[in-house]
Structure formats: structure tokens, C-alpha cells
Amino acid sequence: MTLAAEIVPVTPFQQNCCIFYDTEDKSAVVVDPGGDVERIEEAVKRLGVAVEAIWITHGHIDHAGGAMDLKEALGVPIVGPHRADAMLLDRLEDQARMFGLTGAVRNCVPDRWLEEGEILSFGTHRFEVIHAPGHAPGHVVFFNRDAQFLHAGDVLFSGSIGRTDLPGGDHAQLLDTIRRKILPLGDEIGFICGHGPGSRLGVERRTNPFLR
Numbered sequence: 001m002t003l004a005a006e007i008v009p010v011t012p013f014q015q016n017c018c019i020f021y022d023t024e025d026k027s028a029v030v031v032d033p034g035g036d037v038e039r040i041e042e043a044v045k046r047l048g049v050a051v052e053a054i055w056i057t058h059g060h061i062d063h064a065g066g067a068m069d070l071k072e073a074l075g076v077p078i079v080g081p082h083r084a085d086a087m088l089l090d091r092l093e094d095q096a097r098m099f100g101l102t103g104a105v106r107n108c109v110p111d112r113w114l115e116e117g118e119i120l121s122f123g124t125h126r127f128e129v130i131h132a133p134g135h136a137p138g139h140v141v142f143f144n145r146d147a148q149f150l151h152a153g154d155v156l157f158s159g160s161i162g163r164t165d166l167p168g169g170d171h172a173q174l175l176d177t178i179r180r181k182i183l184p185l186g187d188e189i190g191f192i193c194g195h196g197p198g199s200r201l202g203v204e205r206r207t208n209p210f211l212r
């Protein structure tokens with residue numbers, strides 16, 4: 001069984017909505033459908049996959065703003081983030097107004113909150129849930145140990161880290177999360193993130209200017 005990831009950039013923030021799927025049995029999940037739901041649905045159709053759930057890394061509009069519409073379109077549950085982001089998810093429509101966005105953003109009510117150490121799976125693929133606060137208090141990331149692969153959300157980027165000037169952000173906590181919970185996963189771990197290209201943890205440990 002082979003794990004694949006299809007990226008669909010969504011919203012004016014060019015957020016990497018990610019469709020994880022199995023190339024053989026076509027099971028799939030959609031991570032962070034922030035908006036542009038019709039484009040996500042097109043990608044699901046083109047890939048010919050059967051989406052089992054929507055996974056959310058954290059409660060910002062560019063990651064969760066389209067989740068309720070996609071849930072209704074696909075008839076699947078919304079899983080995550082950690083309940084510490086409930087306050088953000090309750091106010092997605094306010095966030096949209098703050099950023100001057102109009103349109104389809106809706107407040108989000110997950111079907112299930114996630115805790116540190118839980119295992120999420122689809123097909124034969126297992127992802128460990130890591131609670132990774134700092135960018136947002138309820139941020140979670142998804143680690144596939146077999147594939148040596150991490151979905152880092154907005155915690156860590158290629159050459160950068162998540163912003164911490166939004167409600168609930170905490171720069172010191174974010175650095176602590178990255179140093180204590182993310183980098184120890186191993187230098188060889190490849191990751192994708194919410195914005196821009198992915199990278200490897202070892203490359204970021206050595207070269208990311210925010211981790212010096």
C-alpha cells in the first residue's frame with residue numbers, strides 16, 4: 001500500500017490543502033480544507049479516491065474555513081484539532097471579516113477533538129497525533145512513522161516557523177514545541193506544511209534561521 005499526497009492550494013493565503021490517499025485501495029483523508037471547496041472536490045474526483053474524514057491541524061480560516069462545507073458535500077466527519085482551538089473555530093467568520101475575506105468561510109464544529117498520542121488511520125496508514133502549540137494553542141501535527149513523514153501544519157516551514165502574533169500565539173511555546181517534540185522525530189523526516197514547499201527536519205535543524 002503506497003501513501004501519496006496531493007496538494008491543492010486554497011484561499012488567498014495559498015494554504016496547502018492536502019489530500020492523503022492510498023494509490024491502490026484509494027482510501028483518503030483531506031487535511032485542512034481552508035476554502036475553495038469546489039476545487040478540493042474536483043481534485044478528489046480526478047484522483048478517484050474515497051474520502052473517509054477531514055483532519056484539521058488548527059483553527060485558522062485558511063485551514064478550517066471550508067471544513068463545514070466539505071463535510072456536508074462529502075458526508076464525512078471533521079477530526080481535530082485539539083480542543084484548545086475551540087475558541088478560534090467558533091470565530092472563523094470573525095477571522096474572515098478581520099482579514100477582509102468574504103464568501104464561504106463558516107465557523108467549524110469538529111465531530112471529534114484530538115489528544116497527544118492518539119492514532120489516526122485510513123487504509124493501512126497510521127498517523128500519530130502530536131499536540132504542537134505555539135502558532136495556535138490547539139495545533140496538532142500528523143506523523144506517519146512508517147513513511148517517515150510529517151504534516152507540520154503552520155508549526156514549521158522551509159526556512160521559517162509559524163507566526164505567533166494571532167490570538168493564542170506564543171513564540172516561546174512554539175520554539176519549545178519545535179525543539180522538544182518536532183526535531184527529535186529525526187533529521188531524515190520529510191515534511192509538508194501549510195504554506196510553501198516542504199523540507200526535511202534535519203535541513204531545518206541545521207539551516208532554519210529561526211531555530212538558531
Ligand SMILES: [Zn+2]
Pocket residue numbers: 058060063135136154
Ligand atoms: Zn495558521
Ligand SMILES: [Zn+2]
Pocket residue numbers: 013015060062063154194195
Ligand atoms: Zn496557515
